[in-house]
Amino acid sequence: MKILVIEDEPAINRQLVDAFKEANYAVDSTGDGEEGEYMGETGSYDAIILDLGLPGKDGISVLKSWRAGGVTTPVLILTARGVWSERVEGIDAGADDYVAKPYQIEEVLARIRALVRRAAGHVSSEITCGPLRLDTKSTRVTVEGNPVKLTSLEYRLLSYLLHHMGRVVSRSELVEHLYEQDFDRDSNTIEVFIGRLRKKLGVDVIKTVRGLGYCAEDPAQVDGKAAADS
C-alpha cells in the first residue's frame, strides 16, 4: 500500500508521513501543488492526502486536473477553513472524503484505510482469505487465530495482494505500490519477499502465475474449483 501526502506545512507533512509509515504504508510526500499533481498522475498510489491550500497550484485545481486526466485514486482532502462550501467544493471536484483541520492523525489513518478498502471493494476492515486474516485497522495478521509477525514491507505486500484478492498482480505493479519514489527498485527482490512471506504464513494463499505475477486466493476455493474442473 502506497500513499501520497501533499501538504505544504512541513510539520504536518512530517507527522502524516511518520504516522503512515508507522502504519506500514509506503509514503511519498511533497509540499508543492504542481509537483504533487505530477506525482499523483504518474505514481501508482492507493490513496492520496491532499491539502487544499497549497503553493504552486491549489488543491482543488490539482484534484480537478487529476480527475479530468482519468486519475481515479481515492483522494482525502484536508481543509483548513473547515467551512462546508470548501468541503462540498472539494467533493464536487472529485475528492472521496475530507478531514477538517485541526485533526487527529488517527482520524486521517481511519479515513485512508476506509478509502483504500472501499476502492478495492471491501466493506469490512478485516480481510480474510481462508485461514488468513488481515486487520487493516490494527495492521495485524493471523493464521487460524495465531498472530504472524511481519515486517513493514511484508505487511504491505500481503495487504496489497489481499486488497486485490483473486486478481493477478504483476511484479512491476507490486513494485509500484510497495516502494517509495526514491527507493532503489529491483523487481527481483519481490520474489525474495514473496518467498519469506509464504514461509511466515505457512498457508498457501499466494499463487505464482507464471509469466504474469502473483495472485492471492483462498486455498479451499482453489481446491474446490480444481475439483469442479476435473
Place this chain on the structure above:
Amino acid sequence: MLGSIRARLLVFSAIPALLFLIIGVLVVLSLARGIQREEFIETLEVELFQLVAWAQVVDDGTFDPQLPGATRFETAFSGWYYQVFQLNETGGIDVVATSQSLQQARLNIPEIPEGSNRWFTEAIGPTGEGLMIVVQRVRAATLADNRPIPNPDDQFFIAVARSVEPLTQTNQLLYRALGIGFGIGAVYLMLSTIFLVTFSLAPLARAQQSLHGIRSGEASRLTGAFPREIEPLAEEINLLIDENEKVVERARTQVGNLAHALKTPLSVLTNEAQTAETPLANAVAEQAALMRAQVDRYLARARVAATSQVLGARTEVAPVISRLVRALEKIQADKNITVEQDVGEGLYLRGEQQDLEEVIGNVLENAFKWAKSRIVLKAEKTGADLLFTVADDGPGLAPEDRPQALKRGQRLDETTPGTGLGLSIVADIVSAYGGEVKLGAAALGGLEVKISLPSAR
C-alpha cells in the same frame, strides 16, 4: 413637524401661495373699490356742474328755486338730492332751494370749510342711508350771469348728494365674487400642492420601500429608475451594500486565514503530544484539544457575527441542501443511507449561503454519522420562518443529554470521529439569526433536529 420633507414642502409652498392669493385678492378689491368710487364721484360732479349751470339768481338778488332738474331729483327719496343754501349771520344755514326728492327733509351739511370752493362730505340721508355729498361754493354774481344785482358778493352753496347704497350693493357682489374666486383658488392651490408633493416624493417612498425590501431579505439591491436627484443616493446605498459585503468577505477571509494559521500548529501540537505517554505530553494534548475547541467555536462565532449584519443577503435553500446531500452521500457511500428530501419550492433564507451550509451541513453530517439506513430531511415555510427538520434512524439522544449536545465544545461520543462541535456551532449560528434549535426523538427512532431560521419573502 418640519422633520418631514412632505410637511416642509407643504408648508413652504402652500403658505406663500396662499399669502400671494390673499394679497392678490386685496389688491383687486382695493382697485375695484377705487375705480367705483372714482366713477361715483364723477357722476356726482357731473350732476353738480349741471345744477350750477342751471342755477339762477334773479334780479333782486334772490335764488330762483325753480331749478330744472333731471327726473332722478324728482322722485321722492330716489337717493339723488340737491340743496342750495346760504350762511346766515349766526353761522346757521338758510336753505333756499331743495330737490323734490328730498320732500320736507333737509340735507344735514356737517361743516363749511374756510376757503374751499368745492369739497366732499358725508351725511345720513332722509331714509337713513349713507350719502356722499359734493358742495360747491358759488358767488351770487356768477349765478346772475353778471347781470347787475344788489348783492353780487353773496355766496350760495349748491350741494348734490347721492346715496351710497348702490355702491354697497356692488361692493357686496364684488366681495362675493372675490370670495368665491379666492376659495376656488385656495382649494386648487392646496390640491395642486398636495399632488405635487406626493408625486415628487413618490420616488423617495419607492426608495424607502426598496430599502425595507433589502432589510427583509426580499431584494439585495435598490432597483428601479430614480429621478436624477435621488439616483446618486440610490447608487451610494448600493455601493455601501457592495462595500459592506466586501468588508464582510474580507473579515471572513481574515478569519479563515487566522483559522488556518492557528489550526496548523494546533494539529502539529496535538499529534506530536500523542506520540509520547509522558505527563507533559498528556497535558499538552489536553490543552491543545481545549484550544482547538475554543478556536473553532470563536472563529465560527466571529464569522456569524460578521455575517448576520449583512444587508440584503438572500439564499435559495434547495440548491444548498442538494449539494450538501450529494457530497455527504458520496463520502458515506459505503454506509448505504437513503436520504429522503422534502424541500419546498422557492424557499429563501434571509441570510448568507455559507451560514445555511454550516447549519445544514453539520446537522446532516451528524445524522449520517449515526443513521443506520435512513435520513429524512424536510424544509418548509411556517409564517416568517423556515423550518428545517432532520431525522435519522440511529440510536438517538437521551432527553437529559440533549441540552449538552448544543453547548460549547461538548462531545457526547468520543468514539466517533468528528469535531464534536458540529451541533454547538449550529446552535451559535442559528441563535445569531434569532432562530431556534430543538432536539427531539424522531419517529424513525433516532434524533430529530428542528431548526428555525428567518425566511426571506
